[in-house]
Amino acid sequence: MNKKLLTCALALSAAMASFAQTHVMDVNTKKAGATVQNTMYGLFFEDINYAADGGLYGELVKNRSFEFPQSFMGWQTFGNVTLKNDGPFERCPHYVELGYAGHSERRTGLVNEGYFGIGVIEGEEYRFTVWAKAPKGTARIRVQLIDANTMGERQDFATAKLDVNGTEWKKYEVRIKSPRTDNKASLRIFLDGKNPVALEHISLFPVNTFKNRENGMRRDIAQALADMHPGVLRFPGGCIVEGECLDNRYQWKNTIGPVENRPLNRNRWEFTFEHRYYPDYFQSYGLGFFEFFQLSEDIGAEPLPVLNVGMACQYQNRNNEKAHVPVDELDPYIQDCLDLIEFANGDTTTTWGKKRAEMGHPAPFNLKFIAVGNEQWGDFYFVRMQKFVDAIRAKYPKIQIIGTSGPDSEGKNFDLGWEAMKRQKVDLVDEHFYRPESWFLTSGLRYEKYDRKGPKVFAGEYACHGKGKKWNHYETSLYEAAFMTDLERNADIVHMATYAPMLAHVEGWQWRPDLIWYDNVRLFKSVSYYVQQMYAMNKGTNVLTMTMDGQPIAGQEGQDGLFASSVIDKPSGTVIVKVINTSKQKQPVSINLSGIKGERKAETITLTCTDMMAENTLDEPEKIVPQEGSLNCEAGKKNTVINDEIAPMTFRIYKVKK
Structure with missing residues (x-):
């Protein structure tokens, strides 16, 4: 074969290969599927990384009442x-x-x-x-x-x-x-x-706190929380709910009433990480349960308090029975749960409803959920949890109870946790997974296999932790976006998801990555924040079936690193398609919108970056942010078609009016 013929053949072959690589995706807009819960995408607060005092809480004075163990610390x-x-x-x-x-x-x-x-x-x-x-x-x-x-x-x-x-x-x-x-x-x-x-x-x-409250939140941080449009706010943790010993556990009753008379609590994160040790890390409780409920109301999120189940942190105590409350002495802990529900929802004639009213909120907070226990596992947890479930069900049958499957995303303790929570008939199970890139890229079908008859899922703490590079760089945020298509696709079983941790002071962090970073006058939102915001602001109301060759689009073999899901927002009649390209090559896509006809215009929101290690910073807070755009949709024979080419390592949302 001469050189000209060889060149032509190679060009034709490349063109055919390029054509063959167009990925045809089908979206059925005619049948709305599972309801996407209002709580689907939310926020998780824990007082780690100076998230409360020195962060969200507006107080600028450290040790304002001289109650630190070293009285003049600060x-x-x-x-x-x-x-x-x-x-x-x-x-x-x-x-x-x-x-x-x-x-x-x-x-x-x-x-x-x-x-x-x-x-x-x-x-x-x-x-x-x-x-x-x-x-x-x-x-x-x-x-x-x-x-x-x-x-x-x-x-x-x-x-x-x-x-x-x-x-x-x-x-x-x-x-x-x-x-x-x-x-x-x-x-x-x-x-x-x-x-x-x-x-x-x-x-x-x-003076200029969020909502101008006297004992209020730092305005820019609280506004960033509101701007994410969260459906739920989980508080106050996390491991601080447990404490390394029960004396240091978070006790909600100590956090209400006049702020001047709220006792100091030792924060278990003061001493947990020796390599990043902060001897002055305590909890003033100025940001207490009343303020958490009020903040939830202010940002439009359902409040989700987490209370202690009578156990100290198992990581730090393992199988030491003496570290935990004996099962026959749990009544005060159970009563704390019942009293909290009364504090949130009771009328002003009740003991705890009256205390809420005295703090300035006569109307109930309309609490719907309560979580008991954080990352507990095994019989230590199961036998205690059953007593809480029985007591809450008896007095407040409409409150949805959330249990936990422990700290693992799979394995023996995880499976035992789910089995126990099913037996106890909790409403949701709190799953936690801080995992590397490979886990997020291979877990795109995680929830397809879940039992639809059991409790629902609350992905209460998760983040992609880059192997050997544990910070908020672009690549891991993109993999979180890819994984979240599975949350959305399985909205019938997944009812809540909250990234963690939420906040970190740039000079006081102990754990990363985190959603929002700040110093004393500035903040920046991580790329992971924008991923969460893109989902939360485009969650729709119902799932739409979206497939490629009849299969979910979840980075499966032959899908070239593509992940995708789709929803419809019924009130506005808008179809919302999310596509993530996790490959290092551009990917042509053809998205058939069955049930829509004719030419249309699609609004687009695109998050992309060519530097996988790049991140937003205080000096470059908007280095990587979503960009809005539009493209024309073509009229197919029976439907409207979105033809596009998605750049490598890119998250794109398409919004088309039906």
């Missing part, structure tokens, strides 16, 4: 400062007295370092509050925002004076407006004059 003291423990709040008794330093040229006072600094923003006002009294009847303090490391003439860049009158404890407030943005400011308090002053619960909040 503070510098100078002059005549005395620590006392007969303060006005029973569960937070410590306070300080600032006295005369002994000479007019000396100073007495305090400096608070905040959480990796105190972040303030130019033009914003900050609310300084303190409970105080003046032993001699009157006293004055100066409150300053300072830059201790400045080369400028003055350290302080904003100052306010506060007069304290009377010998009885009262709450005082003054506002300070910052003339600059500073990620590393400090709060300094000077005693002004000779008269002593007693100070307790020293607090500094942005």
